[in-house]
Amino acid sequence: MNCLIPQTFMSTPLRAIRKGSFCSSASSFQGVGVSMVQGASRGIGLEFVRQLLEREDKGHVVATCRNPNGATGLLELKRKFSERLNILQLDVTNESTIEASALSVRESYGSINLLINASGVLSLPNKLQPETTLNKVQKSSLLHAYEVNAVGPIMVIKHMWPLLKAREGTGDERDFAVVANLSARVGSIGDNRLGGWHSYRSSKTALNQLTKTISLEFARKKDPILCILLHPGTVDTDLSRPFQRNVPQEKLFTKEFSVQKLLSIIDGVKRSDNGKFFAWDGQEIPW
Numbered sequence: 495m496n497c498l499i500p501q502t503f504m505s506t507p508l509r510a511i512r513k514g515s516f517c518s519s520a521s522s523f524q525g526v527g528v529s530m531v532q533g534a535s536r537g538i539g540l541e542f543v544r545q546l547l548e549r550e551d552k553g554h555v556v557a558t559c560r561n562p563n564g565a566t567g568l569l570e571l572k573r574k575f576s577e578r579l580n581i582l583q584l585d586v587t588n589e590s591t592i593e594a595s596a597l598s599v600r601e602s603y604g605s606i607n608l609l610i611n612a613s614g615v616l617s618l619p620n621k622l623q624p625e626t627t628l629n630k631v632q633k634s635s636l637l638h639a640y641e642v643n644a645v646g647p648i649m650v651i652k653h654m655w656p657l658l659k660a661r662e663g664t665g666d667e668r669d670f671a672v673v674a675n676l677s678a679r680v681g682s683i684g685d686n687r688l689g690g691w692h693s694y695r696s697s698k699t700a701l702n703q704l705t706k707t708i709s710l711e712f713a714r715k716k717d718p719i720l721c722i723l724l725h726p727g728t729v730d731t732d733l734s735r736p737f738q739r740n741v742p743q744e745k746l747f748t749k750e751f752s753v754q755k756l757l758s759i760i761d762g763v764k765r766s767d768n769g770k771f772f773a774w775d776g777q778e779i780p781w
């Protein structure tokens with residue numbers, strides 16, 4: 495199984511990666527595309543990996559998660575798609591695992607064309623509970639949500655940046671790479687009508703601002719990478735399960751449906767979409 499990170503990757507300084515410096519194995523991936531899904535052990539991230547692998551185009555997928563040996567859904571996919579799925583260990587709160595993944599991806603593929611940051615946390619026993627009042631807001635919860643939901647995905651983009659390249663050799667008109675960050679409608683300030691969930695809500699707002707800022711930098715530097723933010727709808731996963739009681743059945747999506755919709759947004763993304771925040775149905779969400 496390809497989920498162990500060789501020690502040599504751990505010790506190679508990341509600064510050694512230069513834009514455009516491809517390893518010899520890179521050319522063999524021209525024309526098929528390489529996608530990376532970060533936060534792929536379960537839920538929406540795992541479903542992205544499954545749908546990307548089941549596509550006709552035979553693209554390769556790098557799936558990262560905190561504990562590859564315990565990621566049963568990913569291991570099952572690995573049995574079916576052994577050649578096209580690469581599982582790497584990555585915890586967004588541990589920067590050395592992000593660097594190690596970047597180095598491993600460079601070594602194996604040379605570049606990636608699509609990066610999906612799907613990891614996220616809404617509640618954690620004894621650590622983070624969606625707050626119903628200011629009285630319940632704790633510094634530790636705010637910081638934890640911010641670390642996992644905002645800081646983590648941004649550090650992933652930082653380290654993957656030198657590897658993000660348009661797909662080559664396909665005759666594809668798409669001449670840019672795409673970064674898609676899983677946000678949430680509750681991160682919208684303009685759409686905030688209910689209050690509550692201070693930690694989660696504000697961490698997604700921070701993710702939105704950071705993603706928009708990065709999208710502008712890439713554009714200014716004429717680096718052909720587009721960044722978008724996606725709200726998947728309310729999706730039946732571990733994250734939403736404790737909070738589904740008041741969600742009407744027709745508004746609770748399966749992960750299969752939500753990811754189909756999100757992939758169609760990613761597939762259709764245009765240069766003018768850079769830095770935008772889209773809901774599952776393609777509608778733009780106000781900041």
Ligand SMILES: NC(=O)c1ccc[n+]([C@@H]2O[C@H](COP(=O)([O-])OP(=O)(O)OC[C@H]3O[C@@H](n4cnc5c(N)ncnc54)[C@H](OP(=O)(O)O)[C@@H]3O)[C@@H](O)[C@H]2O)c1
Nearest residue numbers: 533535536537538560585586613614678728729731733734
């Ligand atoms: N489900 C919804 O209704 C909904 C609505 C709006 C937005 N979203 C967003 O969509 C994304 C996916 O949510 P989901 O519903 O699929 O949630 P989920 O089923 O709870 O999965 C969360 C994923 O994040 C990973 N993760 C948590 N902390 C991590 C860390 N420190 N480093 C790396 N990975 C970490 C988890 O890995 P482990 O298995 O290791 O814990 C898991 O793979 C999240 O960003 C979420 O905020 C979801």
